[in-house]
Amino acid sequence: MSGMSRRSLLTTTAGAAAGLAVAGCGTGKKSGGGERTGEPSGASGAHAPAKTVKLIGDGSTAYTGDQPHQPAVERLEPGQTPPQFVIFSWDGAGEVGTGLFPRFRKLAADHGVSMTFFLSGLYLLPEDKKLEYDPPNSPLGASDIGYLADDHLRMTLDNVRQAWQEGHEIGTHFNGHFCAGPGSVGRWTPADWKSEIDQARTFVTTxxxxxxxxxxxxxxxxxxKELxxxxTPCLLGQDQWLPTAAALGFRYDASSPGGNQIWPAKKQGLWDLPLQLIPxxxxxxxxxxxxxxxxxNQSHAATSSDPRNYPYWREQATASYIAGFERAYQTNRAPYYIGNHFEQWNGGIYMDAVENAFKYIATAGHDDVRIVSFRQFxxxxxxxxxxVLDRxxxxxxxxxxxQGWKDFMTLPAPVPAETTSSSVPMA
Structure with missing residues (x-):
């Protein structure tokens, strides 16, 4: 299954990513040290020829050309069975020394596929600068997730750099992750969301x-341009976020809770790609x-429970992810979305479960399965x-x-205009 997202409808058009030789940005030597947990996975282009980049703003970001490892896209032909898309995504996308970010980057690289990392803007803001963050309806610097220590911030930067070069999407999970109380994102107005996304962008670009x-x-x-x-945090506030997202040119949102495994439609002009209910x-x-x-559902949200439960819970979570995939693949081929956090809850069983499910999907031998990012989808x-999408x-x-996929996907030929004018009654 290796490289499956590069076949047929999705085929690789870009070569390996180039290493960075930054013009006007010093020697490129890392300052401040700190052990790296985001070392090259073999697909990061670390040994490729260097190329000059165009710095943007204060040099926090740069234009380095088109993103490597992006698939070309082809339209479905009449009678063609749609591929089975699978999207693995990660909320927060911070590396705090657990090795989870590079673990799943390597897993993707081993199979030649892409994922989406929804980066929290606060993960690139040092804690001693926390008062730079002005969250809606909360005090300056407030956050329901922690600020990263300097070494973890460096690790996160290192992984985000390599993730993009490996072909992964960098989306946004906003900033303070407020789930409850008067500051909850569920209470935010479109103007509040505008402030929040502007700040998230600022933290990433400065x-x-x-x-x-x-x-x-x-x-x-x-x-x-990439975003x-x-x-949204806690899967809340989508209806109020979407007007802002549409005005800013966003193309999709992955915030809806409790979606079904059906083909998506647009909501307020954006593709609505919800987390889905699965067996x-x-x-x-x-x-x-x-x-x-x-x-x-397993431990009533307790993150450290009786370890005797872990083997069964790990197996149950793995089986659930696989059941969701099989139901879609064997029936309507609806795209399948899986969301995660870089966490170690209940002994890390959920990280094991998603890796086990990923490997099951990636090695099943299905040439018509595509593991891609939301952007690619x-x-x-x-x-x-x-x-075709309506059908x-x-x-x-x-x-x-x-009637089978061939007949179902063969759209009837358009009726000539002269025939319709005599056979269709006037309104």
């Missing part, structure tokens, strides 16, 4: 100014396709005939075309 680490390499992309998608072995109800929801959606949306959860 981290050199905030940290003083002028000798560090920039992030190798223009964030203002096209988001997931939950041993239960009559379904569970949301995210690690936190597995946790909530919406590129594919936007390239399709809208009538796919007719299929319900677990519903395969009764």
């Amino acid at each position: 981290w050199k100014t905030q940290t003083g680490w002028q000798d560090e390499d920039p992030l190798p992309f223009d964030y203002d 096209i998608g988001a997931r 939950f072995p041993g239960h009559s109800f379904e569970v949301l396709s995210m690690d936190y929801n597995m946790l909530a 919406v590129d594919w959606l936007d390239a399709q005939d809208p009538a 796919l949306r007719r299929l319900e959860v677990g519903q395969a075309p009764s």
